[in-house]
Amino acid sequence: KAGVTQTPRYLIKTRGQQVTLSCSPISGHRSVSWYQQTPGQGLQFLFEYFSETQRNKGNFPGRFSGRQFSNSRSEMNVSTLELGDSALYLCASRPPGTVNTEAFFGQGTRLTVV
Amino acid sequence: AQSVAQPEDQVNVAEGNPLTVKCTYSVSGNPYLFWYVQYPNRGLQFLLKYITGDNLVKGSYGFEAEFNKSQTSFHLKKPSALVSDSALYYCAVRQAGNTPLVFGKGTRLSVIA
Numbered sequence: 001k002a003g004v005t006q007t008p009r010y011l012i013k014t015r016g017q018q019v020t021l022s023c024s025p026i027s028g029h030r031s032v033s034w035y036q037q038t039p040g041q042g043l044q045f046l047f048e049y050f051s052e053t054q055r056n057k058g059n060f061p062g063r064f065s066g067r068q069f070s071n072s073r074s075e076m077n078v079s080t081l082e083l084g085d086s087a088l089y090l091c092a093s094r095p096p097g098t099v100n101t102e103a104f105f106g107q108g109t110r111l112t113v114v
Numbered sequence: 115a116q117s118v119a120q121p122e123d124q125v126n127v128a129e130g131n132p133l134t135v136k137c138t139y140s141v142s143g144n145p146y147l148f149w150y151v152q153y154p155n156r157g158l159q160f161l162l163k164y165i166t167g168d169n170l171v172k173g174s175y176g177f178e179a180e181f182n183k184s185q186t187s188f189h190l191k192k193p194s195a196l197v198s199d200s201a202l203y204y205c206a207v208r209q210a211g212n213t214p215l216v217f218g219k220g221t222r223l224s225v226i227a
Contacts, residue, residue, distance in 0.1 A: 004157070033214065042219030043158075043204060056214040090157055092215075100146050100165040103215055105157035 002026065004106035006091050012112045018079040021109045025072050025093030031055075032074040033103065034066060037088040046089075049074055081113045116141040116209045120218035127195045128226050135190040135221045137205030145207050147188040148215065149179055152202040161203075164188060175199070195225045 005024040025032050034046040045058040049068035066076040092103035117140045127133045150158040162173025169181045179190045206217045
């Protein structure tokens with residue numbers, strides 16, 4: 001069974017640009033969450049999608065947005081990039097069921113803003 | 115809102131010695147607790163979880179964790195550390211309902227030969 005796939009693995013963007021990251025969850029998983037990982041802040045929750053609806057949202061500015069498609073694939077978009085947006089962005093999917101199911105993570109997209 | 119604290123940024127231990135990585139949490143109601151490990155340039159890998167029942171939970175690679183409700187802690191342990199255990203460890207908590215999984219800031223474990 002294929003794992004969570006994130007593309008691209010690496011990105012370099014310039015301040016002010018926008019970027020779109022993609023996440024394909026494990027087959028059958030309908031919940032997809034996004035996290036930002038930085039050395040100082042650890043893993044911070046961005047948002048979670050379930051069946052094409054945003055179910056939870058973290059404390060990030062409106063420049064960060066996401067969506068989920070009918071096949072459960074998800075994208076996140078960051079507009080007007082800032083240097084501080086440089087981070088590893090991780091996507092995780094969860095199987096349907098109760099809250100006690102663990103999340104499965106992709107390898108992440110390393111975004112560098114210059 | 116739920117939260118997790120990992121009080122140590124770095125833990126150093128000699129190979130063969132027992133290791134402990136500390137985690138405390140705050141939730142409304144019953145917690146669902148998880149430990150993950152991250153190796154360099156990799157995503158997070160699930161180690162173990164506590165949902166209910168026995169306070170001592172056993173997981174992958176010989177790791178275990180002890181749930182202590184009165185101290186709101188969920189410390190990760192291993193009886194004998196290996197150099198290959200050196201990695202970044204994250205504790206996470208979710209509370210009941212469709213709430214997000216919230217992570218601590220991580221603890222870097224270094225096992226020295």
